[in-house]
Amino acid sequence: MMNAKSFSKNELMIVNAARLLQDGDLVFVGVGAPNLACNLARRTHAPNLTMVYEAGVIGAQPARLPLSIGDPTLVSGASAVCSMYEIFSLYLQRGNVDVGFLGGAQIDRFCNINATVIGDYYHPKVRLPGSGGSMEIAAWANRCYIMTPHDKRRFPEKVDFCTSAGFLSGRAEREKSGVRGTGPQAVVTDLAIMVPDENGELQVTALHPGVELEEVRNNTGWEIKVALTITRTAEPTPEELRILHEELDPTGIYLN
């Protein structure tokens, strides 16, 4: 018997991100929550999903939970390994990547991502890791999903630094730029799913079980739009939770 306390907010985020992936997708994966989401999708509705890592690994089938983006378990048993230049050019720039997963310290109203600095660039209040692969993934993957916990600091109206392009000042500006990818398709948080509207502005389209709209509003740094019809995401199934806890992250490194 399921009750509201039998799954965590983090699990809701991972399970709902997994459900957005399609069978046959070639996905540019990061470690942590995105890795769990991809492996969950591969073990449930998307057995033909291919995982690609920026370290230059294609078709990884990790036998253990990868603890870094270059974990040796990604290589053993993979279908191909290439250089970093090749993964970003032959795979990503060429248009062979269906899905990119992104995160960041700040996501704004138009899905732009900041992974670089809080405050002024030259005199940063907080120096963040920087782009890594994110700048090109956001531009050139056919579609992108963003996963991040929902709180006000992470969702300012405008990012301090635009590391990776969402829709810039609106969908028209991204389209005018001529970049090949269609940009962010959804932001999955631990409270809700937000989808860019026709102008590229985020609006709440679904709430997770037990979450009220007020909580989303209180944790977003601008007056967030709400879709006309708002749905509720399905609870994680016992099978999804079993795979996450027993097969993918048995010691709870990313789940707890």
Added chain:
Amino acid sequence: MNKLCSLKEAVAEFVKDDDLVYAAGFTHLIPFAAGHEIIRQKRRNLTLARATPDLIYDQMIAAGCAKKVIFSYLGNPGVGSLRIVRAAIESGELEWEEYSHYSMITRLTAGASGLPFMPMNLTAAPDLEKVNPNFKRVVDPFTGNEVMVVPPLNPDIAIVHVQRADAEGNAQIWGILGEQKEAAFAAKKVILTAEEIVDEAVIRSDPNRTLIPSLIVDAVCRVPYCAHPSYTQGYYDRDNDFYLQWDEISKSKEDVEKWLQEFVFDVQDHADYWQKLGDATHQRLKIKDKFSTPINYGEF
């Protein structure tokens, strides 16, 4: 020509104050032993370039070796923040120059290919090009559209760790390939560190696996476990516990100094360091074998 020498000799001869150093390896094959030797030999005013500065540059910057860092992702991979480099940037003590992974390795690839610049498609992300003048937009003469170009990166010295090499420096790598080859070809001088020195016949038995040819290599050093706490595919695992420990150690200047004293200054060389890590660590990082199916080149 036999280029075998100790890592101490190689660093003494080929790494100079004020050099631009590229210690290669994306998570895999990071030449920590060379970083520690550079610290022991007290090099100063280095410019340290790596896509991911990782713990190796955190340690070298803590030891006062560098004036500048060039990077594309500043983190402790899989753990969190790279505290020392981050603090040095936040306080303004360290110069920095920043890229995305792709633009960083495109610079190296231009350097490795002898090109004046290399193009990349635009990303629509506006801010990095505003703060780094090495990003320039030019018009593609064929379509009339804009492309982004970056200049070559030609390090004074590249340090590249490999699984095996012969005494001349023909080097074979498998597993994550990162930017090893591009860094070696881009650099003016190359120090090779290898888990094993093998006979030339071993290299010639599988020439497709040779990423770095002897012609660009200046020194060949046998350094088992060179990459610890990163790893060498097929030899030993990544020491994730140490990456977590460093997150704690690097919170305090005193603890960092204590660690540098104990594990860098007070050891003779990397063999000494590896012994000091102790048997429990050695056992923990052991891996099970998994061999590939041999291929047939044919006898001609």
